[in-house]
Amino acid sequence: MDHTRPDRDAYLSKIADFIGSQPYVPAVGIDALKRSSLTQELGITSLGAIALVASYINSRGLSDSDLNPEWVPSLYEVDGLVAVFREIDTLANRAVAV
Numbered sequence: 001m002d003h004t005r006p007d008r009d010a011y012l013s014k015i016a017d018f019i020g021s022q023p024y025v026p027a028v029g030i031d032a033l034k035r036s037s038l039t040q041e042l043g044i045t046s047l048g049a050i051a052l053v054a055s056y057i058n059s060r061g062l063s064d065s066d067l068n069p070e071w072v073p074s075l076y077e078v079d080g081l082v083a084v085f086r087e088i089d090t091l092a093n094r095a096v097a098v
Contacts, residue, residue, distance in 0.1 A: 015085055018059070019044075024051055036078050049075035053084055060092035 012033045019042075020027035026043040036042050039049050050072065057066050071087070074080030 011082070011086070015082060018056060018085075019052065022052060022055055024048060033078055033082075038077055039075060039081055042078070046075065049081060052081070053088070056085055056088055060088055062088065062092055062095065066091060 009030065012030045016028055016030045016033055019025055025045075025048040028042045028044075032042055039046075044052070053071065053075065054064060054067055057064065066088075068087075071080075071084045074084055
């Protein structure tokens with residue numbers, strides 16, 4: 001994981017805040033996101049990771065149908081979860097631009 005980019009730190013902080021707002025997964029801090037490689041190390045189960053993605057999709061104004069099944073294998077790793085959140089943000093930004 002690249003720990004040196006300021007924009008990455010800001011994004012990880014955003015993700016940590018979002019995770020902390022969800023009642024079905026434990027709150028995590030940015031430091032935990034930086035040092036963990038697997039979502040299980042954060043106490044996030046595979047079902048919890050999928051629920052996080054679904055909630056994030058809805059929070060960005062997208063539909064549940066935007067959940068891409070190809071994302072699921074990525075959710076076991078913190079980097080994969082971050083990448084999926086970024087992809088959701090890209091989808092949401094495109095939807096706003098249309």
